[in-house]
Amino acid sequence: MARVGVFVCFCGANIADFVDVPAVVEEAKRIREVKFAIDYKYMCSDPGQQQIRDAIVQHRLTSIVVAACSPRMHEKTFRKALSDAGMNPYLLEVANIREHSSWVHQKDKKAATAKAADLVRMAVAKSIANEQLHEISVPVTKRALVIGGGIAGIQAALDIADARIPVVLVEKSPSIGGKMAQLDETFPTLDCSQCILTPKMVDVASHPYIELIPYAEVLELDGFVGNYKAKIKKKASYVNFKTCTGCGACWQKCPVKVPNEYNMGIDKRKAIYTPFPQAVPNKPVIDARYCTMLTKGKCGICSKVCEKGSIDYKMQDEIIEREIGAVVVATGYDLWDPKPYEEYGVGRFKDIITSLEFERMVSANGPTNGVPVRPSDGKVPKNVVFIKCIGSRDEAKGIEYCSKICCMYTTKHTILLHHKVHGSHSYVFYMDIRAAGKGYEEFVKKAQVDTGATYLRGRVSKIYKKGDKLMVRGEDAQIGQVVEVEADLVVLATAVVPNKDNPDLARLLGVSYDKYGYMSEAHPKLRPVETAKAGIFLAGCTQAPKDIPDTVAQASACAAKVCGIFAGDTMKKDPMISTVNKEFCSGCQNCVTVCPYGAIVTEEVPMGHGSKEMRTVAKINEGVCQGCGSCVAVCRSMAISLAGFTDPQIINEIVSI
Amino acid sequence: MDYTNQIREIASKLFAEGKIDVFVGYRMTGFDENQVPALIRDPNEVSKLVFTDKSVFNLTNYLKQDHTRNKRIGMVVKGCDSRALNLLLTESQVKRENLHIVGIPCKGVVDENGNKMQNCIECIFPNPVVFDEMVDGTPTGSEAPPYQVNTDIQNIAAMDLVERRAYFEEVFESCIRCNACRHSCPMCYCAKCCIDQETSTLYHGANTTSSAFHALMTWSLHLAGRCVDCRNCEKACPSHLPLHLLHKWNEQVIYENFQEHLAGVHEGDRGAFYKYSMKDPDDFIM
């Protein structure tokens, strides 16, 4: 016979003000199986828990109901109290009489009390059918996979590797570094981007715990936290990295010139190339789209000039596998294409450029040796108009959100222009100046004073050509008038948009992404670096637009999470997961299609006892199952049972009221 | 509509070529003008096979039986039957390579009184959606009419929740919970069924009006988005209950809300409740 103990919490005034707690206790006492019921001011406090522990022993209780706040808050606390008293922790049920009653029915104490009593009755009935459950332990492979080698991936990889955990860093392009490698000086301190980034890149290359796989992509990820298996495609580079010294003879002699992505297409690179001089690894790859030896079988110069014989035109893509315990996704961002801004003449007027193009031009290692020039005639511009929020905060043409970094880098750009071009002047069209961050507002204020830039609050409505100048017409909301500025160059602060690989990558990893295409975190406030899938974490702009300080902080947070997973040789896992009763399973595989975690596979079992004929049934991988219950809902055959939410438990709940 | 000769020829050919172990078609009852399913294993018995507008049953029900599982089967299917077959394939209940499907360009079958069945009058897939060969060699038939909601269902739609419940309870009051409807439905193949009085955790206990209605309602929800309107269930019901009212009601709700889904039209389409689409409505969720 079940002997249930009921513990009703006042939660100070939170519950007691709107629910008659002693009345709920009296109601509970009337239930046949309830052998002990009591209320207390704060059930979660140590004396509160002590009452539970004592009652379990004194009254030989077989299950416990705590009527208090949401199980999300204190279920763990109370489970622990049960185990401390020698009771299986899963014999606990929490009746949430705070969020589900007192907080939502503040106007009607009587009804709130009746509802609280019902919730208690249901929890008691359910707890009677609760079974003893035991944490599952799964072995862990202590190796992390970091996808993307921008500053986010670099930082995460270094932090994890420093904890002596092997890291596999997969970067899509020939070099790590990401967008930060394209920046000149960085806000808010104006330190040189390359100078702070390249030492970290070199650390990655030389770290004994990091395996850097450049020019590669993740194809598949199977398994579950602690036990993933990744399939990685190493794209053919046509260069043997083992023998290549990076001397550069090949790319100096290569006759094929193509637009240079690193410099935003402002200058040219060769078909065999390293993206930039400080690239890591500093080995060239052949761009198979352009190399005439690969497309037409003509040329072969690089092979002739390479003293090491490192060129191999027959190289094939290679697929490798790695066992992985946790994953950090750090695939960064893209920039919005401003083409829809037709009224600005985007695409028609050469002297309208994007911020990243401007950034490349003012960079010392950029295509114009650190001086901005007009693409139309190569002259150095004096009057430069910067327009912010291009695509950002623009539901009609672009996206709703604020890209967060543009206010700051535009301010930076006015400073860089001021430094690099004597007698220049910046005009900034803006909607707001968003400078929330340590030292940011000060940075903006100082820049405005130092550069004397003209800030015009308002939208630009039109840009047209007058002679070799661009006329920028916009509204100055502060004086309420239309203004026209004569510009030599116009710089558009284009919105940060998600990496277009994200949806495919998310599907492959089994994580979710938001309506824009950013990877979704498990909780916007309390679990900002986790995804909903255990063991997969997010760093940098793959999750949302952010600047370098925030990116690095998030990357280090990921590393801490990864190290946490790898702290023991096995991992403990909640036992509230689903299992298939093979006898009842009809093999329809609805559950396989519906499981959001890919936890269900099929297996062949004999048709009947001793039968040679086989039939297919579902099988749930206990390491992967998160206990969401979707499969239970779609299984018509009632072959799946979710521990902690079994049919008898749920039916008991329903029947009790 | 009489394809008796063609069916006999095809069955003989399949046996002669060694392609099948059993042919599933129709034969005369032997005592009246009606037909029953025939499982022919002996090539000499193909002359028992017939096919006319009295070939009413949906034979795909025989694909879920243990004695036909993993056998090589020749089978006759009409339009509605083929949709059931499509779903059985999608739900991994049969292996396509074990089947040789003979399609009928169906002109509709008749009830005991010789009147064309209502579902056949409304049918929009008279031609099979999956087959290996058509009985008359031609894969196309007459144009199908567009999907329509008949007046019975319009009436149900016009009721409010309370009225609708009362209506259904009254209509299905005389159910004796024999489960013949479920047994005869090709889409019901579970080893343990939620509506079994003996084994179910949900609908055990007394045979009250309310329990009968709830069991039927649950059953129909397991067929929502899956029922192909073949009416095997109605033909099997000893109480002559209009089970199609439940199924057609669900069908139209799903058609309207889930991108015009109709059961079994495309292989691989599991139906509204078993797949996820960004277009699924969510206005009924708070």
Ligand SMILES: Cc1cc2nc3c(=O)[nH]c(=O)nc-3n(C[C@H](O)[C@H](O)[C@H](O)COP(=O)(O)OP(=O)(O)OC[C@H]3O[C@@H](n4cnc5c(N)ncnc54)[C@H](O)[C@@H]3O)c2cc1C
């Ligand atoms: C014009 C401009 C100026 C800026 N100036 C500043 C500044 O002054 N200060 C500041 O703090 N921030 C600045 N930023 C923001 C800064 O660029 C970002 O905060 C930072 O680069 C984010 O790093 P990340 O690693 O998340 O992304 P990224 O730098 O985009 O790196 C992502 C990496 O992942 C790789 N990758 C992508 N997809 C895959 C895949 N499928 N598989 C494997 N690898 C993949 C990419 O090749 C890349 O190497 C500026 C941005 C712009 C546009």
Ligand code: SF4
């Ligand atoms: S949904 Fe149920 S019957 Fe179908 S495969 Fe899964 S467990 Fe088996």
Ligand code: SF4
């Ligand atoms: S409970 Fe959820 S996670 Fe677990 S197997 Fe079922 S659908 Fe997948």
Ligand code: SF4
């Ligand atoms: S009613 Fe549901 S549980 Fe019963 S056999 Fe049909 S699908 Fe299976």
Ligand code: SF4
């Ligand atoms: S429920 Fe009835 S009409 Fe629908 S598929 Fe099953 S037997 Fe046919």
Ligand code: SF4
């Ligand atoms: S066949 Fe008729 S009587 Fe039997 S359970 Fe079905 S509806 Fe009820």
